Amino acid sequence: MQFKTQLREAEDNWEKNLKTKISHLETENSVLKAKINQLENEAKEMKDEAKQMKDEVKKMKDDLQRKSNQKEKDDQKTKDEILSLRTRIQQLESSDLTRQQDTIKQNQKNEKIEENMKHLIHKTEDLENRSRRDNLRIIGLPEDHDKRTSLDIILQEIIKENCPKILEQEGKVEIDRIHRSPPVLNPQLTAPRNVIAKFKNYQTKEKILQAAKKKSFRYQGTTVRITQDLAASTLKKKKKKQKNTNKILFHIA
Numbered sequence: 001m002q003f004k005t006q007l008r009e010a011e012d013n014w015e016k017n018l019k020t021k022i023s024h025l026e027t028e029n030s031v032l033k034a035k036i037n038q039l040e041n042e043a044k045e046m047k048d049e050a051k052q053m054k055d056e057v058k059k060m061k062d063d064l065q066r067k068s069n070q071k072e073k074d075d076q077k078t079k080d081e082i083l084s085l086r087t088r089i090q091q092l093e094s095s096d097l098t099r100q101q102d103t104i105k106q107n108q109k110n111e112k113i114e115e116n117m118k119h120l121i122h123k124t125e126d127l128e129n130r131s132r133r134d135n136l137r138i139i140g141l142p143e144d145h146d147k148r149t150s151l152d153i154i155l156q157e158i159i160k161e162n163c164p165k166i167l168e169q170e171g172k173v174e175i176d177r178i179h180r181s182p183p184v185l186n187p188q189l190t191a192p193r194n195v196i197a198k199f200k201n202y203q204t205k206e207k208i209l210q211a212a213k214k215k216s217f218r219y220q221g222t223t224v225r226i227t228q229d230l231a232a233s234t235l236k237k238k239k240k241k242q243k244n245t246n247k248i249l250f251h252i253a
Contacts, residue, residue: 121233125233125234129231132228132230134176134200135198135199135205135229136205136208136227137197137227137228137229138196138224139194139224139225140222140223140225141219141224142222143185145220151180151195155195156173158224161217163211170201170204173199174200174204175197176198177197178197178198179195180195180196181196208226
């Protein structure tokens, strides 16, 4: 009886100890599960962080690659622009050189044309003066004289008054034509128009011209000048030359 009681107590203690151990094991198991869950959560968080870091690294890598590609494009664009500018500069330099050459050629042509023009003008002037070689110009003859008497008669009277020997030697001086120049009177001008006389005999004209160079001719109390009839351009040159000579003489004096 006592043995049974002891056995029952031993069983109860064993059962009690077993339950206690089971309870401890369950508690430890719960703790372990909690730690496992915590570790799993931490592992998940680490995995998520690793993924995030990987994504960020990939993003940074892609961004760097994109920037590198853009830089290469920009560098290539800059190189192309520099090459284009160099090509343009070469074209401009070539064009400028061509223009300079064209300008030189054009200037040479212009100089040649100018020389030809001067030659033609000189030749024309010479021909005009040759066509006037038989002419004399009478300067200073008042306009009212030829209103009363023809210019032909007036010229004969001028010759008779100033160089009568010519008339004695040759008789009446033959005149091809004689007229005022310009033909139309300008009322605003006070000086009388010149008279142009074309002689039929060149030698007679020269005798009268030489006589006029030796002394002043007069006609009815008025001094008149007798000169060789020249082209307007030649007269202009002579006046300019005389003006320059007068300036030089003035400064010397």
